Every structure is written in structure tokens, then in C-alpha cells.
Amino acid sequence: MSDPLQSLRERIDTLDQQIQALINERAQCAQEVAQVKTASEGEQTVFYRPEREAQVLRRVMERNTGPLSNEEMARLFREIMSACLALERPIKVAFLGPEGTFTQEAALKHFGHSAVCVSLPAIDEVFREVEAGAADYGVVPVENSTEGVINHTLDSFIDSGLHICGEVVLRIHHHLMIGENTRRDKISRIYSHASSLAQCRKWLDAHYPQAERVAVNSNAEAARLIKSEWHSAAIAGDMAADLYQLQKVAEKIEDCPDNSTRFLIIGNQEVPASQDDKTSIMVSMRNQPGALHDLLEPFRQHQVDLTRVETRPSRSGAWSYVFFIDFRGHTQDSKIQQVLQDVAERASDLKILGAYPKGVL
Numbered sequence: 166m167s168d169p170l171q172s173l174r175e176r177i178d179t180l181d182q183q184i185q186a187l188i189n190e191r192a193q194c195a196q197e198v199a200q201v202k203t204a205s206e207g208e209q210t211v212f213y214r215p216e217r218e219a220q221v222l223r224r225v226m227e228r229n230t231g232p233l234s235n236e237e238m239a240r241l242f243r244e245i246m247s248a249c250l251a252l253e254r255p256i257k258v259a260f261l262g263p264e265g266t267f268t269q270e271a272a273l274k275h276f277g278h279s280a281v282c283v284s285l286p287a288i289d290e291v292f293r294e295v296e297a298g299a300a301d302y303g304v305v306p307v308e309n310s311t312e313g314v315i316n317h318t319l320d321s322f323i324d325s326g327l328h329i330c331g332e333v334v335l336r337i338h339h340h341l342m343i344g345e346n347t348r349r350d351k352i353s354r355i356y357s358h359a360s361s362l363a364q365c366r367k368w369l370d371a372h373y374p375q376a377e378r379v380a381v382n383s384n385a386e387a388a389r390l391i392k393s394e395w396h397s398a399a400i401a402g403d404m405a406a407d408l409y410q411l412q413k414v415a416e417k418i419e420d421c422p423d424n425s426t427r428f429l430i431i432g433n434q435e436v437p438a439s440q441d442d443k444t445s446i447m448v449s450m451r452n453q454p455g456a457l458h459d460l461l462e463p464f465r466q467h468q469v470d471l472t473r474v475e476t477r478p479s480r481s482g483a484w485s486y487v488f489f490i491d492f493r494g495h496t497q498d499s500k501i502q503q504v505l506q507d508v509a510e511r512a513s514d515l516k517i518l519g520a521y522p523k524g525v526l
């Protein structure tokens with residue numbers, strides 16, 4: 166009688182062989198796509214196509230029948246596309262570092278592991294690197310579900326000509342971690358980024374009310390610091406724990422279980438519609454009563470879904486404001502073009518920051 170384990174493994178070997186041949190056939194198609202693109206676009210060829218990637222991933226999820234989950238299956242295809250794109254042309258992605266931060270995790274989630282990711286120390290440096298052409302795309306955080314908007318990112322758009330080419334939403338799980346020399350029962354100091362400390366405030370009050378909370382530049386920096394301190398712990402994510410080989414002593418300690426952060430992909434290209442898109446605009450208004458109400462009226466009239474409205478003081482003068490507005494739809498839709506025309510008539514300035522696929526993964 167044949168050994169059941171042996172025969173299952175033989176089946177797996179045969180399937181692997183088929184999968185491998187198909188992946189290579191797909192990669193050859195991508196190479197041919199690159200030739201077609203180069204023939205029609207020449208020097209200016211844009212290899213990365215966010216709208217197409219979003220459509221591919223959505224289809225993968227729609228037709229998935231399991232047992233692998235939709236997310237798991239999409240993650241596998243994400244990596245296949247990442248490798249195919251690297252074959253067409255390797256792309257360089259700048260992210261807000263250092264290594265081990267959630268922004269790096271977001272960059273990898275969005276572009277896959279075949280992209281070359283470089284860490285930069287500040288949000289405006291990520292913008293500058295992409296503007297200068299030293300990186301093809303940038304990844305910056307823009308809002309957290311518990312802590313709110315990241316003003317630095319919004320302000321960077323005021324003077325930048327870059328476009329938003331995509332978004333990625335990451336579930337943020339914080340863990341309390343220690344180094345191999347840490348005395349677990351003697352923790353008197355906890356390092357993390359200020360917003361992560363805030364996101365875990367209730368948990369810290371309940372479990373470490375006496376420990377000093379020290380805010381540092383990033384979670385990864387917190388993880389690095391505690392390696393040399395026997396009485397300190399850090400709050401950070403999985404990437405930092407892996408990078409610095411720390412032990413997680415308490416997992417998922419964030420106060421809100423659905424804590425998530427939204428990141429933007431910035432670049433030089435305008436992205437065509439993908440059938441499920443968002444648009445981000447920046448609007449300056451004369452400071453008069455009812456200004457915001459006036460501005461939002463066209464969205465109500467044309468029944469366009471607003472997903473976010475933020476107000477920031479303008480740099481040009483006292484008491485004037487710029488509004489950052491995100492909504493569902495793409496600038497190629499006629500309804501959205503009508504809304505934008507109405508908004509432009511009411512505003513003193515309107516800048517379209519980008520129309521891009523709604524985050525898939």
C-alpha cells in the first residue's frame with residue numbers, strides 16, 4: 166500500500182512544477198508588456214501601473230474560493246507582480262524610516278519585496294527624494310484611526326508638485342518587547358514613538374503605571390535603544406521585533422483593536438481610473454462665514470462620498486485656511502469633473518493632489 170504522505174508530497178511536487186512554469190510564463194508576458202510600453206512611450210515609459218495592479222488584485226480576491234483567505238491569496242499575487250515589475254524595471258521606493266517602522270511595512274505591503282526600498286529620516290526628505298528623481302516613489306503616513314492626521318505630510322503637499330498614486334492601509338499592532346538582558350520584573354522605562362505611547366495609554370496605565378514613558382523619533386529607534394538597557398522595554402511592531410531580535414512580552418496592546426494607519430504613495434505620474442478610486446484635493450478659501458459649508462455643497466449636490474476633510478492653516482496669511490478633502494471617484498468620471506468645476510468656482514485655489522485606486526490589501 167502506498168504511503169499517504171509520500172503520495173500527497175508527489176502531488177505537491179507536480180503542482181509546484183506547474184505553478185513555477187506558469188509564473189515564468191506570466192513573467193515573460195510582463196517582459197513583453199515592457200517592450201510594448203517602451204515602443205510607444207520611449208524615454209518616458211512608466212512601468213509601474215497602480216490601476217492595473219489594483220484590478221489584478223481585486224480580481225484575485227473576487228474569484229478566490231479558498232481554503233486560502235482572499236488576503237493571503239492577494240498577498241501571494243502581490244509578490245508575483247512585484248517580481249514581474251522588477252523584471253520590467255527595478256523600482257526604487259523611499260519611505261519614512263528608519264528600518265523596522267510601520268512605514269517600511271506599508272511600503273513592502275504595497276510594492277512587494279522585489280522593490281528596492283530606501284529609508285529616509287523625515288517626511289520632507291521623502292518628498293524631496295522623489296521630486297529630485299532619486300527615488301521613483303515615496304511612502305509616507307497620513308492618518309491614524311486613533312491619533313488623527315499627520316500634519317507634516319499634509320503640509321508637504323502645499324509646496325510639492327508630486328501626485329498621490331496610491332494608498333495603503335495597515336492594521337497597526339503594538340507589542341511590548343524586551344532585549345535578552347532585560348529584567349522583565351524590573352521594567353522602569355518604556356520607549357516608543359509619542360503616538361504609539363498614546364495608542365497604548367490605557368494598557369500602560371493598567372500594566373505599567375509606574376514606568377517612565379519616553380517618546381523617541383520612531384518605534385524602531387525605541388527597539389534599538391533597549392538592546393543596551395536591562396531595565397527598559399519598547400513598544401513597537403513586528404518588523405522592529407524581528408530586526409532587533411527582541412522578545413515580545415505582551416502582544417496587541419493597542420487600546421483600539423481596529424487601530425490602523427493610512428499611508429500615501431507619492432510619485433510623478435497621474436494614475437488612470439481603476440473602477441474603485443479615490444481623489445484627494447487641496448483647496449484654499451477666502452476666510453468668510455460659511456466657507457466650509459459652501460465648499461462642501463457641490464459634493465452633497467452630486468452625491469459624492471467624502472472620506473476625509475482636514476483643515477490646516479495656510480502659510481500665506483493669518484487666519485486663512487487650506488482644506489484637504491478626500492472623496493470617492495476619479496477625475497476621469499464626469500460627475501467628479503462637475504464637482505471639481507463647482508468647487509473651483511467657490512475656491513480661491515484648487516489643487517488636485519491625485520486620483521488613485523482605493524487600497525486593495
Ligand SMILES: O=C(O)C(=O)C[C@]1(C(=O)O)C=C[C@@H](O)C=C1
Nearest residue numbers: 198212213214217218246249250
Ligand atoms: O500590465 C502591465 O502594465 C504590467 O506591466 C504587468 C504588471 C503585472 O505583473 O501584472 C506588472 C507591473 C505593473 O505595475 C502592472 C502589472
